[in-house]
Amino acid sequence: MSELTRFSMSIEETLFQRLGKLVSRSKYTNRSEFIRDMLRERLVEEEWKNNEEVVGTITLVYDHDTRELSKKLTHLQHHHHNVVLATTHVHLDNHICAEMILTKGRAKEIQEISDLLRQQRGVLHATLSLSSTGKDLK
Amino acid sequence: MSELTRFSMSIEETLFQRLGKLVSRSKYTNRSEFIRDMLRERLVEEEWKNNEEVVGTITLVYDHDTRELSKKLTHLQHHHHNVVLATTHVHLDNHICAEMILTKGRAKEIQEISDLLRQQRGVLHATLSLSSTGKDLK
Amino acid sequence: MSELTRFSMSIEETLFQRLGKLVSRSKYTNRSEFIRDMLRERLVEEEWKNNEEVVGTITLVYDHDTRELSKKLTHLQHHHHNVVLATTHVHLDNHICAEMILTKGRAKEIQEISDLLRQQRGVLHATLSLSSTGKDLK
Amino acid sequence: MSELTRFSMSIEETLFQRLGKLVSRSKYTNRSEFIRDMLRERLVEEEWKNNEEVVGTITLVYDHDTRELSKKLTHLQHHHHNVVLATTHVHLDNHICAEMILTKGRAKEIQEISDLLRQQRGVLHATLSLSSTGKDLK
Helix, strand or coil, X not given: CCCXXXXXXXXXXXXXXXXXXXXXXXXXXXXXHHHHHHHHHHHHHHHHHCCCEEEEEEEEEEECCCCCHHHHHHHHHHHCCCCXXXXXXXXXXXXXXXXXXXXXXXXXXXXXXXXXXXXXXXXXXXXXXXXCCCCCCC | CCCEEEEEEEEEHHHHHHHHHHHHHCCCCCHXXXXXXXXXXXXXXXXXXXXXEEEEEEEEEEECCCCCHHHHHHHHXXXXXXXXXXXXXXXXXXXXXXXXXXXXXXXXXXXXXXXXXXXXXXXXXXXXXXXXXXXXXX | CCCEEEEEEEEEHXXXXXXXXXXXXXXXXXXXXXXXXXXXXXHHHHHHHCCCEEEEEEEEEEECXXXXXXXXXXXXXXXXXXXXXXXEEEECCCCEEEEEEEEEEEHHHHHHHHHHHHCCCCEEEEEEEEECCCCCCC | CCCEEEEEEEXXXXXXXXXXXXXXXXXXXXXXXXXXXXXXXXXXXXXXXXXXXXXXXXXXEEECCCCCHHHHHHHHHHHCCCXXXXXXXXXXXXXEEEEEEEEEEEHHHHHHHHHHHHCCCCEEEEEEEEECCCXXXX
């Protein structure tokens, strides 16, 4: 964490009370923490929009009986080994696997890999979580 | 607008500088205004989630040659006249119309009307904008 | 509407049954209509992504007591008169107005206008509905 | 995979051509596969909306120097051990970690866990990927 500073903002009385209710209904300990989290979410959106270096998790659900699929998925990941940080595999039932793939790289490259994996025959579902290297969120 | 108050929050030095950059890149005049806007967006999301009284705009694009479609759309809107505040119609070309419908009511009812309109044959596209009565945003 | 054609697709038995349930739970009259609507939604997303000519509705909620705001909003819309097709205004209570603005133009220009309007002091909320000219959806 | 069946649908000529372009621009091998994937995405959205049993990946980015944070995150995950299937941890730099957590359970419970983790002090970012057990997607 970097040093904490204080920042004073003006806000309408009504809006301030609504903020208080929102914070107390959630599990946040105080208003500052709530606002900082909103701000961090916005910054991460900007990182993805501006094609900065980001972190993303690709989650695949696929049928491992599909011919050559595992081989293809492994091959695609190796081809992008500079971007893929770690892969974890779980057997959901006799046929279906879930795989989560942590990636770090330019936003566009991660999106392309995610699209490529989704399009393989036998992949039932693919999602991409937009996250961050955290460098500018501290 | 309700009375303005001041609120002081703690924030990491780095995060504070990033906020400054974000504000200056956008057209916001100052940090307070930017944060209040983020907060208002969050409050509106909550209003929709909690099925409160909200405002929403339904935008339809449709082919006015489709048999009985205009009649059906008008009928559906009349049936929900307590929710529909105003409708504006524009002719996009010889065949296609755009219609925007301002609604005010419970979030769920507005979503249902929007779904119902979307499902009519000849409606090419329908979207629903999630907005607010503004009562708690001042 | 353009001429109808028939298209035959292969689909897993289970998935086909799930499609049937989805259609019958919704108000769609048949599977074809449901799939065509999914496809149209995807096409509209592409139009916005590729900065094509699109239609969008901007919904503003604002406090009309804010000094000079109405004048500013009108001025901004006039400045973009080639994009703004129609504006409808509703008084929500003594102080708050809702305004829906139908626009047609390049995706990026519409997004910029929407951002510009959102950032005006006194505007409590702004949303942009991503819709279409419908040309390629028939 | 379940048995394949054939399904014939009617579609406007123009829309059919747009579908062809969309498929050829993407990496999909044919129209059927593209439509099945759109359908699966819709089904997964429904599973989450209807609080069915789903799979979700929570991605956390956090500062491991924050006092007691690692302990708290581990504790929270153990408390929900019936939902957490696997956790993978990566050190992004000297201070920041990324953690991806594969979960399987009711949609609401997974969302609650995700919110709870996000709200811990020191967690810089949290996202939840909405995925599926794949049972109804085959």
